[in-house]
Amino acid sequence: MSGMTDAAALQGAAADAARRKRAYARHYWPFVVPAAIVVLAVIVFPWVFTIWMSLQEWKIGSGRSYVGLANYERLLNDERFHWSILRTLYFTALAVVIPVVLGVAAALIFHRRFPLRGLARTIFILPMMATPVAVALVWTMMFHPQLGVLNWILSQFGIPPSMWVYDQSTVIPTLVMVEVWHWTPLVMLLVLGGLASLPVDPYEAAKIDGATGWQAFRYITLPLLAPFIMVAVIIRTIDALKAFDTIYVITQGGPGTASETINIFLYLNAFAYYNMGYASAVVVVFFTIIIGLALLLLWSRERFKDAVR
Amino acid sequence: MSAPAGIRRRPLRKILDRIGLAIAVFFFVSPAALVFLWMLSLSLKTEIDNIAYPPVFIPNPPTLDNFRAVFERNDFLRQAWNSIVVSFGATGIALLVGIPAGYGIAKMRATKAAVLILIARITPGLSYLIPLFLLFQWVGLTGTLWPIVITHLVLTVPIAVWVMIGFFEGLPAELEEAALVDGATIWQAFRHVALPLARPGITVATILAFIFSWNNFIFAMVLAGRETRTLPVAVNNMLTFEQIAWGPLSAAALLVTLPVVVLTLVAQKQIVAGLTQGGVKGA
Numbered sequence: 001m002s003g004m005t006d007a008a009a010l011q012g013a014a015a016d017a018a019r020r021k022r023a024y025a026r027h028y029w030p031f032v033v034p035a036a037i038v039v040l041a042v043i044v045f046p047w048v049f050t051i052w053m054s055l056q057e058w059k060i061g062s063g064r065s066y067v068g069l070a071n072y073e074r075l076l077n078d079e080r081f082h083w084s085i086l087r088t089l090y091f092t093a094l095a096v097v098i099p100v101v102l103g104v105a106a107a108l109i110f111h112r113r114f115p116l117r118g119l120a121r122t123i124f125i126l127p128m129m130a131t132p133v134a135v136a137l138v139w140t141m142m143f144h145p146q147l148g149v150l151n152w153i154l155s156q157f158g159i160p161p162s163m164w165v166y167d168q169s170t171v172i173p174t175l176v177m178v179e180v181w182h183w184t185p186l187v188m189l190l191v192l193g194g195l196a197s198l199p200v201d202p203y204e205a206a207k208i209d210g211a212t213g214w215q216a217f218r219y220i221t222l223p224l225l226a227p228f229i230m231v232a233v234i235i236r237t238i239d240a241l242k243a244f245d246t247i248y249v250i251t252q253g254g255p256g257t258a259s260e261t262i263n264i265f266l267y268l269n270a271f272a273y274y275n276m277g278y279a280s281a282v283v284v285v286f287f288t289i290i291i292g293l294a295l296l297l298l299w300s301r302e303r304f305k306d307a308v309r
Numbered sequence: 310m311s312a313p314a315g316i317r318r319r320p321l322r323k324i325l326d327r328i329g330l331a332i333a334v335f336f337f338v339s340p341a342a343l344v345f346l347w348m349l350s351l352s353l354k355t356e357i358d359n360i361a362y363p364p365v366f367i368p369n370p371p372t373l374d375n376f377r378a379v380f381e382r383n384d385f386l387r388q389a390w391n392s393i394v395v396s397f398g399a400t401g402i403a404l405l406v407g408i409p410a411g412y413g414i415a416k417m418r419a420t421k422a423a424v425l426i427l428i429a430r431i432t433p434g435l436s437y438l439i440p441l442f443l444l445f446q447w448v449g450l451t452g453t454l455w456p457i458v459i460t461h462l463v464l465t466v467p468i469a470v471w472v473m474i475g476f477f478e479g480l481p482a483e484l485e486e487a488a489l490v491d492g493a494t495i496w497q498a499f500r501h502v503a504l505p506l507a508r509p510g511i512t513v514a515t516i517l518a519f520i521f522s523w524n525n526f527i528f529a530m531v532l533a534g535r536e537t538r539t540l541p542v543a544v545n546n547m548l549t550f551e552q553i554a555w556g557p558l559s560a561a562a563l564l565v566t567l568p569v570v571v572l573t574l575v576a577q578k579q580i581v582a583g584l585t586q587g588g589v590k591g592a
Contacts, residue, residue, distance in 0.1 A: 027495055031413030032422065034406040035470055042437065042462050043429045049440035106337045114330055120338050122577055127341050129573040129580065131524045133541040134562035137548055138348045141555050147360045149347060181340055186584065193585045242433045245526045249545055263435060270439050271531050283436040294431060 050280045058277035071281035080257065081282070084265040085289075087172065088241060091261055094176040095183075095240035100232055102180065103187025104225070108217075110188065111195045125185040132182065136249035139178050140165075143250070165251050168258035175259055178246050183239065187232040194228030195221075230301045237297060241290050262286050345570075351559035352376065359555040375560035385561070387536075388543040391454060395529070395539055396522040398458040403465035403518045408511060411473020412499055423474060429467045434527050437463050442531060454537050460528040465518035468583075472517065475586045476510025477503065513583040516576050520569055540565045 054071055058064040075081050110121050127135065142150045143164035151161040164174045202220045211219075244263045247253070253260035253268065260268075266286060270279035351359055352375050353368040379385050414422045437460065445456040484506070485498040493501070529539040538546070544561045547554075573580060 025417045028413040028416040031409040031416075031499070032419075035410030035466060038402070038406050038462055038466055039425070039429065042441065042459060042466075043432075046437045046440040047432075050436060053440065102337075105333075109330065109333050109337065112330065114334065120334055122574060123338050123341050125577070125581070126345065126570060126573060129520060129524075129569050130345075131541055131562075131566040131569055133524075133526045133545050134348075134566040135344065137544060137558060137562045138344055138351070140548065141351065141559070142344075142347065147362055149364045152362065152364050181344070185341075189581055189585050238431045242431075244433070244435065249526075249548070263433060266435055267527075270435070271442075276439055276443065279439055283433075283439065287432060287436060290431060290433070291428070 050283050053277055054280035054284050056277040056280075058275075060274035060276060064277070067277070071278050072285075074278065075281055075285060080260070081262075081265060083257065084260050084262045087259065088261040088263075091172055091176060091179075091243065091259075092237060092240040094173065095179040095243065096233060096236045098176065098180050099184040099187050099236055100229065102184045103232060104191050104229060106184060106188040107191035107195055108221075110192055125189065127182050128185040132245040133249050135182070136178065136246045139246075140250050143174065165259070166255060168255055171251060171255065171259045175247055175250065178250070179240065179243060182246070183236065187236065190232045190235070191225060191228050194225050198224050227301070230297070234294060234297045234301070237293055238290060241293065262289075348559050348563050351555050352563050354556060356554065356556050375556035376564070378557045379561045379564065382557070384538075385543070385564075388538050388540050389564075391457075391533075391537055392523060392540040394454055395457050395461060396519050398454075399461035399465045399522045400515060400518040402458070402462060403469040404511065404515060407466055407469030407514065407518075408473050408504070408507070409499070410470045412477050412503060412507075414470070414474050415477035423471075426467045426470050426474075429463070430471065434463065434525075438528065438531055445532065451532070452534050452537065456532045457529050457537065457539065460532060461522045461525060463528075464521040464525060468517050468521060469514040472514040472583050472586065473507070473510055476507055476513070480506055509579075512576075513579045516572060516579055517583045520572065520580075523569055 055066060055068060056064050057067045057070065106124065110117065110124070114120075142148050143166070145151060145161060145163055145166055148164070150164065154161060162174075163170055165171045198221065202224075203216060206216045206220060242263065243261070244267070247259055247261060247264060248267065251259045253264040262282070263286070266279055266282045269275045269282060350366060350368060353371040353373075354365060355372055355374070358365040358368065413419075441456070441460055445451055445459075450456050480503060485502045488498040488502050489495070524541065525539075526541040526545065529537075529542045530545070533539065533542055544558070544565050547558050547561055
């Protein structure tokens with residue numbers, strides 16, 4: 001009898017403590033106020049304002065008028081915009097798959113011990129931190145069809161020179177190459193973090209059972225790494241969709257419109273043609289695409305987790 | 310006496326394995342190294358060597374003329390100063406509001422606020438630019454560095470808050486609770502207990518916010534006038550106007566990215582910790 005009351009009392013006390021803790025948590029809101037003001041002013045305000053602006057016909061220099069959904073209708077019929085979406089998806093697909101595959105391979109290598117590993121890893125992650133504009137300029141010089149060093153390197157292997165970013169058919173793969181150079185290190189770091197957290201036991205068991213190195217990788221490492229690889233895929237997808245600096249500096253969307261992604265199309269409409277209303281509609285659609293893809297990937301990640309379990 | 314074949318074979322396999330590893334490391338490291346070395350090489354050569362075919366790799370003799378040209382010509386020093394003011398300003402403000410916010414969000418377990426920060430991080434920078442561009446025109450801030458500092462908050466505040474949330478969540482709560490029991494206010498517990506413990510997290514947030522701001526191109530490109538250009542914008546303009554002056558262009562590019570490269574070399578550990586935090590924990 002008394003035992004039961006004790007248990008009940010204990011439970012009550014615990015619930016009390018939890019409730020007090022939760023009530024207490026509320027006292028921390030003043031800490032968030034300054035940041036909330038900044039976020040409201042420079043992040044949330046632009047979001048709301050953009051939606052409102054996308055309903056206006058608004059060219060800088062001339063006036064502004066409410067046009068309802070006319071900007072969106074125009075987008076539906078704007079072939080240049082449709083092409084920019086396709087190009088963005090093409091660029092993104094390549095700029096996700098290649099860095100992820102190479103990044104996983106690099107992580108497996110940097111997970112092993114070898115002399116000068118620290119130095120090699122530092123050099124390997126430098127591209128990720130370097131100023132994109134500065135590096136893009138060096139790439140531009142390397143892509144020069146006559147004087148660039150890349151065509152000279154190709155010639156040493158007996159490969160005919162490429163037009164790199166100066167030809168409509170090679171421009172996007174070439175830009176992807178720069179993107180791969182920039183961001184494979186981030187994938188490597190994310191996967192390396194995953195490798196460091198792997199348990200040892202399954203490998204010992206596999207060794208006793210006589211599994212080959214490849215089998216251990218295929219049936220133990222890869223499934224355990226899957227969540228980390230998925231995070232890398234999500235981050236890469238978002239960053240590839242957003243890619244701007246490299247493309248703008250190297251090609252500005254050219255030759256013609258061959259590398260005009262959504263971001264470049266958006267930039268030109270807003271700050272070259274000053275069609276603020278139309279550009280705002282592009283922002284809304286672009287943002288929806290990004291969030292949609294991010295949610296899709298997150299959802300598939302959850303599905304994936306359940307499947308593995 | 311008869312040693313099994315396996316043991317005799319092992320050294321050979323080991324050697325092959327080592328060679329394979331060396332080739333793989335070379336494959337991954339050389340593209341990164343070569344681009345930076347080529348940048349250095351271009352910046353130290355004369356213009357004749359820079360456009361020679363086949364290319365000249367080792368500057369002979371190396372010349373500092375390109376760097377001299379960068380400093381003499383146009384407004385490199387002022388642009389460097391602009392970049393410094395903007396990056397330090399945007400980083401400072403981000404820490405000032407971001408550290409307490411990270412603390413508050415961690416304490417309140419306000420996951421919704423964290424999601425907002427995440428969305429802010431994945432929104433393309435350009436989408437903030439149109440409304441803010443118009444706003445700055447109305448308010449009349451154009452022509453000063455303020456618009457650039459303010460737009461850079463879009464980058465620095467989310468990363469600072471994000472890093473600090475993760476860091477404060479990882480701190481043991483016992484010490485602060487003890488301080489609160491002893492009669493300290495919430496503010497005192499934050500200021501004298503949590504804040505000193507959070508110093509490594511603050512370092513990570515500072516470095517990342519600074520690098521994001523320093524490297525940013527698009528905000529200043531749209532918002533800056535002739536007097537307020539930051540370095541990335543200035544270097545990009547050099548390409549437009551002197552197509553084939555590769556020496557000075559490379560020298561300028563090298564100078565722009567040098568602070569970040571040095572920072573990466575010195576603070577690699579913090580950078581890696583900060584960048585992988587969200588990802589690894591999310592898994």
